[in-house]
Amino acid sequence: MALEEVRLLIEASLPGATVEVADQTGTQDHLEATVAAPQFEGLSRLEQHRLVKRAVQARFDDGSIHALSIRTSVPA
DSSP: OOOHHHHHHHHHHHHTOOEEEEEESSSSSSEEEEEEEGGEEEEEEEHHHHHHHHHHHHHTTSSSSSEEEEEEEEOO
């Protein structure tokens, strides 16, 4: 799974978001996403993470991603 593809999936799901994706293990299936999105305003951290996970769920389903660590914030 290309990191760029994951970034684009998240950005498409959360327009205006700033997204960084890193490979945690060198295998490109254990990833870390840092996402700052205005859509997170007023949402709990769990709800924010669900929005990010929903954006890439198909990649979990097809096995491209095994694990995704998520860090979220509302842009300043």
